[in-house]
Amino acid sequence: MTKDLSRKDRTLGETLRSQGVSRRSFLKFCAATASMMALPPSMIPTIANALEKARRPSVIWLSFQECTGCTESLTRAHTASVESLIFDSISLDYHHTLQAAAGHAAEAAREAAMEENHGKYLVVVDGSIPNGNNGYSTIAGISNYDMLIETAKGAAAIVTVGTCAAFGGIPHAKPNPTGAVSVSDIIKDKPIINVPGCPPIPVVITGVLTHFLTFGTIPDLDNLGRPKTFFGQSIHDRCYRRPFYDKGLFAETFDDEGARQGWCLYKLGCKGPTTYNACATTKWNGGVSFPIEAGHPCIGCSEPNFWDGGGFYKAISIPTENITKTTMYAAAAGVAAGVAIGATGRMKKSAAGKAHQKVTIDDLEK
Amino acid sequence: MSEEAAIPQFNIQIGNDLTWNVQPILHEIRHALDKLLETGETRVIDLRSIPLAPGEEDRIIDTLCCGEVHAKLNALGPSEIYETRFAGVWLVTHHNEENDIIGRFIEITRIPDILKSQHEDMSIAVHQLENELSEAAESNKPETDAETNT
Numbered sequence: 001m002t003k004d005l006s007r008k009d010r011t012l013g014e015t016l017r018s019q020g021v022s023r024r025s026f027l028k029f030c031a032a033t034a035s036m037m038a039l040p041p042s043m044i045p046t047i048a049n050a051l052e053k054a055r056r057p058s059v060i061w062l063s064f065q066e067c068t069g070c071t072e073s074l075t076r077a078h079t080a081s082v083e084s085l086i087f088d089s090i091s092l093d094y095h096h097t098l099q100a101a102a103g104h105a106a107e108a109a110r111e112a113a114m115e116e117n118h119g120k121y122l123v124v125v126d127g128s129i130p131n132g133n134n135g136y137s138t139i140a141g142i143s144n145y146d147m148l149i150e151t152a153k154g155a156a157a158i159v160t161v162g163t164c165a166a167f168g169g170i171p172h173a174k175p176n177p178t179g180a181v182s183v184s185d186i187i188k189d190k191p192i193i194n195v196p197g198c199p200p201i202p203v204v205i206t207g208v209l210t211h212f213l214t215f216g217t218i219p220d221l222d223n224l225g226r227p228k229t230f231f232g233q234s235i236h237d238r239c240y241r242r243p244f245y246d247k248g249l250f251a252e253t254f255d256d257e258g259a260r261q262g263w264c265l266y267k268l269g270c271k272g273p274t275t276y277n278a279c280a281t282t283k284w285n286g287g288v289s290f291p292i293e294a295g296h297p298c299i300g301c302s303e304p305n306f307w308d309g310g311g312f313y314k315a316i317s318i319p320t321e322n323i324t325k326t327t328m329y330a331a332a333a334g335v336a337a338g339v340a341i342g343a344t345g346r347m348k349k350s351a352a353g354k355a356h357q358k359v360t361i362d363d364l365e366k
Numbered sequence: 367m368s369e370e371a372a373i374p375q376f377n378i379q380i381g382n383d384l385t386w387n388v389q390p391i392l393h394e395i396r397h398a399l400d401k402l403l404e405t406g407e408t409r410v411i412d413l414r415s416i417p418l419a420p421g422e423e424d425r426i427i428d429t430l431c432c433g434e435v436h437a438k439l440n441a442l443g444p445s446e447i448y449e450t451r452f453a454g455v456w457l458v459t460h461h462n463e464e465n466d467i468i469g470r471f472i473e474i475t476r477i478p479d480i481l482k483s484q485h486e487d488m489s490i491a492v493h494q495l496e497n498e499l500s501e502a503a504e505s506n507k508p509e510t511d512a513e514t515n516t
Contacts, residue, residue: 023484025441028460031480032468034412041410041471240419243386280417286466293420 012213013052026052033214037207038229038278050214057213058113058121060151061095064144065137065171065180066127070162071097073199074206090209093121096139107140110151118154122212125183128164128171132179148186157191157218158183161205163301166194166225173307184225191218194225198301201282204230224304226276235272235298238280241265254295265292269313271300387418388425391472395430398474399454408475423470430457430472437481443468447478 010018016026030048034041063071075098092098093113096106113121125148130136134143142150152158160183163169171180184192195208208227211219219227236242244250244264251258251265264270272280275298279290292298297313300306391411398409413423430450439445443463449456456478460469 022441023486024439024480027480027484028439028441028445028469031458031471032460032462035414035469035471038415040415041412044410238417240417240422242417281415287414289420 010056011052012054012056015056033210036203036282037210038282047214054213054216056091057156058091058093058117059124059209060093060110060113060121060155061098061124061126062144062147062151063095063097064125064127064129064148064165065178066162066164067170068097068126069199070126070205071095074161074202076202090122090213103140107142114151114154120156121154122209123151123155123158124161124209125158125165126161128168128178128180128182129186130171130178131181131186132177136178145186148183152187152190155190157193157212158187159193159195159208159212160184161195161200163196163198163303163306166196167304169198170307172305192225193218193221193227195230196224196226196302197277198306200302201230201278201284203282204278222276226302230278230282231276231302233276235275235277235280235292236270238278239272239292240280241292259295265295265297267315268297269299269311269315270297271303271306271309271312271316272298274316275300275303277302387416388422388429391416391426392429395452395455395472395474399452402454402474402476408473410474411472413470413472426472427457430455439480445480447481 013026016029021029027044027048030044030051031041033051034044034047037047039047061071091113094106094110096102099106099109101109127137127144129144129148131145134145137144139147160166164171164180165183168176168180168182168185171178172182184194193208195205197204204227207230208219211217211227211229219229222228222231224231236245239245241262241264244262245266249258249261249263250267251263252267253259254268266273270292272292279298280292283290283293299312300309303309394411398411401407401409413426418426430452431448433449433451433453435447435449437447439447443461444465445458445460447456447458454474454476456473456475458469458471458473458478458480459467462468
C-alpha cells in the first residue's frame, strides 16, 4: 500500500525516469502527444514542461448500456507506446471490463478511489443510462442511474466516451425501449467533456485524457460539449475528396466511374458536411485510412441521433418527399450547392442505376 | 470479358493530376526556409495535421528527399531523421516500438532538437561515468593496498 501511494505521488517525469526513459525519448513522446492532441508543434516545449510535473490522476471508468466497442477502440490502439505511457501516468482505479476484481471487491475499489481522491478524480463513462426502468441495467445490484449519481458527486470532471454516453446513441434510437439518456441529461453540476463516436477514435480519447493530465483544465468545448481540438471542423471541410465536391464530381453508385475515380461520396449519403470529428486527419488504424478513404460515406456517428438520421445512404440535401425540410437541412449544413445538386441527383442516379445493376443505394436501404 | 477485366478497379490512390495540398506545403517550406536564413526563426510542420489524399504524403517526401545526412534514433521505438536535398529542411519520422508511425514532421532548422544531446541526459551521463571510473579505480586499489599492509 505504501509502495502504491509513493507511486501515485510521483510526477510523470519521475515515473518515466524511473523506467529508464531518456529526456530525448521523452521529447519524442511529447512530439507524438502534440500531434495526437492536434496541437501545433510549437506547443511541444510547453507540453514537455507540463507533463514533467504532472501527477497521476485517479480515473473511474463506468460502463453502462454499451457494447464495449469504445473500450476495444482504446485498448486495441496501434500507437501502443504513446497510449501505454499515458495509461502509466493515470491510476485506472475502476473499469469492470479490464480489472481483475469482480463483484463486491470491484465496488470496494471504486468506493476507495472516490474517498481517497474526493474532488480530484476523473469519471469516464461509456454507454447510455436507462431512465425509464432503472432495472434494465445494473452492476453489482446498483442501477446505472444510482452509480452515476453516486460516482459523479466527488468528480473533478466527467468524460463521456462514445455516442451512447454523450448523446444516448444506439440504445436511445427509436423506439428507445429502455428510456436511454445521455450523461448530460442526468448530471447538471459537473463539467462534462463529450467524446462521441461509434466508437471514438482512440487517440481522441487519450488526447482528451492527456489534455487534462497536461494542463489540469477542461479543453475548449463546442456547443455539444465536444473538444474543439478534435471536433472543431467538419469531416467535409477536412476531407481529401472535398475538391471533387467543389468541382461537382460525385460518385452516383458504389461501382460507377465516379466511385472508381475516388470522387465525392456526397450523393451516396455522406454525412461529412454535418459531422464534426477528426477522422479525416487523424484517421484510423494508426493513421492508415478512414471510411471515406475506403470508399464508404461518413455515417455521422459522432452527432446526436445519428441512428435516427433518416438513412445512411440518403444524401442529406436531395429533395425527397418534403422539400422544405430537406432545404432546411442543406442550409443548416452550410451546403450552398446542395439543393441544385439534389435536383439533378435523382435523374443521374436513376441513369447510373440502369447502367450498373450490381449494388445500389436502394439495395442497401432495403 | 476476361476475369481480370471484370474486377472493378477503384482509384483510391489519386492520380498525378489531382492533388491539392502538395504545392501549398512546399511553398510554406520555402517561406520558412527564407525566414530561417533571414532571422534564424525555426518552424515545424506536422504532416499529420493536414488533410492529404492517399499518396500525397509520399509525393512530398519524394520531392524533398534525400540529402547528405541520415540519422537513426532508438528512443521508445525507432525514429528516422533525414536532411532533405534542401539544406535546412529536415524530415523527422517517429515510430513506436511496433514500428507504426506516431508522428511525421518537416522541420526547417539548422539541426532538429531531438538530435542534440539533452541537458538531463548529460547530467546522468556525468554521474554514470564518474561512478564507472571510481569503480574501476576501486577494483585496482585493494590488491596493491593488501600487498603493502602485509
